[in-house]
Amino acid sequence: MSAVANPATVEDCLRVGAGFTQGDRNWIAEQFATLDARLAAFHADTTELEVSVKDRAARGQKVTLECWIAGRQKVVTTSLEDDLHAALNDVRDDLRRKLNDAKTKQEPRHNRHLRDNSLPEETELPEALQD
Known part of the structure; x- marks a missing residue:
């Protein structure tokens, strides 16, 4: 696998949405820094992250982290944790899990032959196995 030119x-x-200020962005980015290793497989100019919070600091606050990567479906994670730091960790970890799951579905694991080559065309079944 070749390295991405602009990972x-x-x-x-990251951009901050509703409920957060630009001043919050730095400490949120620090908290999300462990996502860098997972995001590095994608180009920076085709990847977006947005974090928002509804009813911040109230019981029942909802933190949402959305991720857009060109050519893929949008990934959305949410947390209802009362503690803001815990909620941010929750959405970060869930996003990492979902990105890993999506990669696993897209690329066969432990089989370089399948990753590097297209699948062979279906072969015909022997006559004995046909109905």
């Missing part, structure tokens, strides 16, 4: 990082791709 995505939280610092480059």
Whole structure:
């Protein structure tokens, strides 16, 4: 697998949405920094992250982290944790899990032959196995 020329990082791709201020962005980016290793497989100019919170600091606050990567479906994670730091960790970890799951579905694991080559065309079944 070749390295991406301009890899995505939280610092480059994160924007803060409703409920957060630009002043919150730095400490959120620090908290999300562990996502960098997972995002590095994607180009920075085709990757976006947005974090928002509804009813901040109230019981029942809802933190949402959305991730857009060109050519893929949008990934959305949410947390209802009362503690803001815990909620941010929750959405970060859930996003990492979902990105890993999506990669696993897209690329066969432990089989370089399948990753590097297209699948062979279906072969005909022997006559004995046909109905």
